[in-house]
Amino acid sequence: MGARGGIWPAVYARMHWILLGLAALLPAVDLLLPPEFRLADLVRPIFIFAVLGMGLNIVTGFTGLLNLGVAAFMAIGAYTYAIATCDIYPFQLGFWTALPLTIAVGAAAGIILGLPTIRLKGDYLAIVTMGFGEMVQDSLKNLDVITKGTQGINPLPSPTLFGYVFKPETPLPWYYLFLALLAVVVLLTRNLERSRIGRTWASIREDELAATCMGINSMKAKLLAFAIGASFCSMAGGLWGAYLGSSGEPGNYDFQISIIALCIVIVGGMGSVSGVLLGAFVMIGFNAILLTKLTAFLAQHGWTSSDNVFTSPSNWKYMMFGLALILMMRFKPEGLLPSRRVKAELHEYDKDVPRQAGGATT
Amino acid sequence: MGGPLLKAEAIRAGYGPIEALKGLSLSVAPGEIVTLIGANGAGKSSTLLCISGIHPIRSGAIHFDGERIDKLPAHDIVKRGLVQVPEGRRIFPRLTVLENLQLGAYLRKDLDGIKNDFERVFALFPILAERRAQAGGTLSGGEQQMLAIGRAVMSKPRLLLMDEPSMGIAPVLTAKIFDTIRELNQQGLTILLVEQNAHLALQLAQRAYVLETGQIVLEGPAQELLADPRVRKSYLGEE
Structure with a gap:
């Protein structure tokens, strides 16, 4: 395990900071490129989805509870943020008050979902969380007195920081705003992972009965994972609302969002913070950057048009998603940047550690 | 010496329509090693799971150090010093x-005590010190059992429940593990041991219970049971 020397293990352990650092440099690199190759604008949604992935990673990656309803928490976050800030409601809070509120409401929603369901195991829990996702989406649609139904809540005011106003037409400040908030989430997640509660979550994921034998109250620990995970997902929703200048409409937070979040965690590497960052980059980057650029490129040369089903890359999106996932699961099931622990699970434990002679078979 | 450290009275427990324990009673005095032997499916593991609160009992009562514990959640029972080394080791x-x-030291706050117990575990099992940075899954079966025992010792138990520590382990290592159990007992730890290897268990323990289909059929000093013709026939493989 990393004992093979060199600086690689140390680099690998800090990969999340390296990735964030590269992201911080991206706008500078962009200046050297012709406008059609610039990426920074398109990268902003990646940061938001990385926050969403961090939330799911706590529940699914660290604690081992499959959650298929994170879109619901994102929706709750976006609508909380919208209701708190939009001038058609009486609150009209600023970004820096509304965001913590969004996080708190997300945590409360996590506990409300968790309390009655946390005793369920495996697939059963996954199905309940999936149902919760549908429930929230439909509620937002039908509670139109509060949520404006399918119109969504808009426009939302621009965030401000020390008097500076983040305007939609200047993307660069937004870029660093989201990057900084993502860095805070990464820092928090890393600290959680390495703390006593992180070890507790890992023990529950590995063997709940053995964890109970150590005196761990697994219900409490799981509920905490749910609450913290939901608060990050809700924060992602709040950022999404700020980014769009709108709550979005309920249909934006459908099952597909939950699946994309799960793909981010799986492709990146379950339980791996740097993996989630890279996973978000790959999954959202593919969708928001590669396909957009490719479509524009093809259209420019007259090789495709938006009404041609066969030549427009966007129409091949899910086909390529699916293929990528199949290849991934076949060749690198532990993810692109796996956590040490999960890697050990999927590859033979004892490959690089010679088993002591005389040890018995089990 | 006061009353028994552990006392189970007429406990009944089951899984759906199947009754696994049919009014079982046993007690463990402070400082003892008591063993519970019996065939597969006799209810040995169920007994331990009920005592440590992981499986609920249907009737009867369990007292630990005078306090009734059978309604407490499992993690609260651990807090009182009743700790189980589960069957099949179940390390992480x-x-x-x-x-x-x-x-193992999850519930403890006494940093100095925890540090001492690390030393103690590493003294009991030097191999664990050597492999402290390795993933638990890379250890051999015997080493994993050592780790499971070490992990339980880290929680500063007053009564240790051990479920089949010899299961799936080479005889050489089994002997080493039984030596350690004796050593822990000499350091003052009370132990309730469940074993299929009746011969080893009866040599180690001071008292023993024989369990058959959810009931105690025989009990007494381990040495006497070791000589008992019924035990020799059923559990020690003699004609």
């Missing part, structure tokens, strides 16, 4: 040896 395979031991 992807956590390191050190992390496994740290989880």
